[in-house]
Amino acid sequence: AQSVTQPDIHITVSEGASLELRCNYSYGATPYLFWYVQSPGQGLQLLLKYFSGDTLVQGIKGFEAEFKRSQSSFNLRKPSVHWSDAAEYFCAVGPYNTDKLIFGTGTRLQVFP
């Protein structure tokens, strides 16, 4: 079955610390992978996406993610977290030419000063 797992429901980090949010997927075909961020009371904003090519993908706001096919993972990283990064982060996987994204349950990030 196709699925996305975000093992960490809630993560707390100090401002300036590094961050890694985990995402594992189960998908029968070539996956197309996305990370979205949702700030409180807001809609989802695309951070980055992986379709093909270089497995290290750069996104907005200083985020990056690495696709590891052997581990079925697409972890999101940021070297130094800012207080404004506090939000909920969703990993999603989808096929190429249809539109049924499968979302993980999200990871809530809290940032302490």
Place this chain on the structure above:
Amino acid sequence: NAGVTQTPKFRILKIGQSMTLQCTQDMNHNYMYWYRQDPGMGLKLIYYSVGAGITDKGEVPNGYNVSRSTTEDFPLRLELAAPSQTSVYFCASSFPGGDGVEETQYFGPGTRLLVL
């Protein structure tokens, strides 16, 4: 352009009432979607549309209806509201993937619905 807009932002309904959640996009996207987001859960696809006049069910379509008379608009209809429909509803749009065109879904700000 405004992207994806949704109205209303918040609504309280009584059980059995009906309402329409509005969604409009100005990016000339062919594909549009409706999701619901329940607390502690990811997004679940309710309905989607690949173009004007074409709609299809997603994962959780029961209790909802949609129509797509224009490229820009994709309203979601709740006919007999139930407490189980208390959720946050997100509309999204995208170009279709394929032929080397990358597909990214763009989301609206959401409509928070409370059914009492």
